[in-house]
Amino acid sequence: MNDDEAHVRILTAAEGLYYRKGYAAVGMDELRTAAGVSLRRLYGLFPSKTDIVKAVLARKHEEWEQGLGGRVRAAGPDARGQLIAVFAYLQDWFCTDDFRGCAFINAFGELGGTDPEIAEIVREHKKSFQRYMSTLVAGIGGSELLAAQLSILAEGAQSTAAISGDPAAAEQARTAAEVLIDAALRS
Incomplete structure (x- = not known):
């Protein structure tokens, strides 16, 4: 096994263990x-x-951006539909057998107070x-406030579904997002 293969194996194992058991609970021997x-x-x-942990989070970030971006692109050119696709992506994710919440929120909860990096x-x-x-949101002519509100809805949904x-x-x-989006489109 070369270093690239070992690197992938370590990150794959770490991602699975950290997501299931928590970052602090997994020691180097268990990971090895x-x-x-x-x-x-x-x-x-x-x-x-x-x-x-940093490498796992970088990998999770890339996975998040690819998955979410793919779902939004699949919604087509309709800006409202793209926004709703964000919440459809969350719903699909929440229904997976191994859903345990947002890896970033979990990392922050466990390590954010003691590890500034x-x-x-x-x-x-x-x-x-x-x-x-x-x-x-700019695609529908919406404001930064609407973008913040929709982001908070998405973040809150992640925490609520995990807990x-x-x-x-x-x-x-998604239902709340539709209300906010439709209100923004009317104004």
Whole structure:
């Protein structure tokens, strides 16, 4: 196994373990075993656990942007439909068997208070989503306030669905988003 293969195996194992068990609960020995690499190779590729968490979050960010962007593009050119597609994407995600909430919110809750690097990565991910929503809202001629409101609905739905175990939070958020969007279009 070369370093690239080991790198992928470590990140895949870390992502799964962190998402299921939490960032703090997973030690390097457990990660090494799950990835099928030696401890020496693990530390050679990732000198610290923070390095692994940062790499996992970078991977999750890319996955989020690709998945969400793909769903929005599939909605076609209608700007309102693209906004609603954000909430359809959430609903599909919440209905997956392994849904455990937002990896970024989870990381911030566990590590954000003690690790400023992780806190900044999480903040940047959330700012990126806000910018994306602002772009979509601009497509209907909406305001930054509307973009913020829709972002908060999406973020709240993620937390609510994770805590309650009920994917209905996405549908509830979508319904509220439609009310806000339609009100903005009328004004």
